[in-house]
Amino acid sequence: MPEIRVAIAGLGAIGRMLARKLSAGLPGLTLACAAAGDRAKAQAFLESEGIACPIVAPSEFPARADIAVECAPSALIEDICRPMLQAGKSVIVLSCGALLPRPELLELAKARGGKVIVPTGALLGLDAVVAAAEGEIISVRMTTRKPPGGLKGAPYLEKHGISVDGLTAARRVFSGSARQAAAGFPANVNVAAALSLAGIGPDRTQIDIWADPMVTRNCHEIEVEADSARFRMSIENVPSENPKTGRIVALSVLATLRKLGAPLSVGT
Template sequence: MSTKRIAIAGLGEIGRTVARKLAQGLPGLTLAAIATRDRAKAKAWLDREGISCPLVSLDELPGHADLVVECAPAAILDQICRPMLTAGKQVMVLSASALLPRPDLVDLARAHGGQIIVPTGALIGFDAVSAAAEGTIHSVQMMTRKPPGGLAGAPYLVENGISMDGLASALCVFKGSARDAAAAFPANVNVVAALSLAGIGPDRTTIEIWADPAVTRNCHQIRVESDSASFTMSIENIPSENPKTGRITALSVIAALRKLTSALQVGT
């Protein structure tokens, strides 16, 4: 089996975790390049970790990698995806919210033989949702509860003058479709965007978002009604150093990468 070259775009909490794991060794995979805004900071971190890896620009990624893991701000998703997809390569997208208004990226992948992969991330049960979608799904409803700090600064809260400071009790800050939630909270609810892509789409998938000072974890509950099964899923994710991101998100990326070259694949 030939070695698959993996690059990382963005070296925040998730990017660093994935880079460490690739440097330690994943069968059939190699860390080939990193693209990040602050090269000096990235170089210092790589040196401290003892990781040897070239730092490149986004448009250089296709020459270094077969697959890029996107761990960057949603605003630069196009700059990461377009060069890779045009070259017929793969991009693993974590900023699923940014995919919803960009169906042209899927068209680009299809036209050039590229592929966009959205990992399970901070949720569970995508296998069940994807399987149910082969039949008829009647509804997908999600409720998210996060510590107020995990929602602070979201565009929707800023635009509507909703402050997370000193919140004493749970507050429902949003109720609507996955598409609207993705635009309102682009860095906070990639989970519901990914869920909608696995199931019945962003306009029929609904979500309630709660800021809850009583919780210390990012809590997600999902209910699916379909012609093949009715099921509920619940997960409480321990936040990483970035309160907007659960620790399990980076581990989900690593699991998805491992699956690319594994002799045994479990799950749909």
């Protein structure tokens, strides 16, 4: 089979790790190009790592790549996804919370034969949720606990005047739907959007978010009640160099890319 050409949109913590892995060589995959907000900084990184990769605008992705990985600020999702989907190609989306108010991107994918892929990312058990959704899911609740610094600057906190500075005990800073959580914490809880897309939707999926000075990892617990099973799952993610993102997110994208051309596919 021909190699799958991969474009990376964003060379932050996740994008850099993917660039390194793809450049080092992964069976069936090749690094085709990248896009970055700070072109000079991105070029310096690539040169320091010895990675041969052109930096281009996202509008050039379809001519160079078969699939793009979006690991950029959520505000850029249209610029990254639309050209690829218009060309009938695929996009791995990490800022999946930004998909919720943009159903037209999914309609474009459907109309043009493109595909939006949401990896498991910092969560776990999405395959079980997807399977349960083939029957009837009664309720889904997720509780997220993060070090206060990982939540600082979230639009919801700023809008409601909620400070997470100097906390000495855990404080619940949000309780509501996944749709509300994705809008209020766009850099923090894309996991909430992913969970809602896997199951019963963003308005029925309930999320609690805690700022907890006693934790050093990004912690998520999921509780699902369905007609096929009742299950509870929890994960504690080691933060990457970006405290808002766990290290496992980049690894999840890598596993998703490997799966595209693998002779064995494990999981729903």
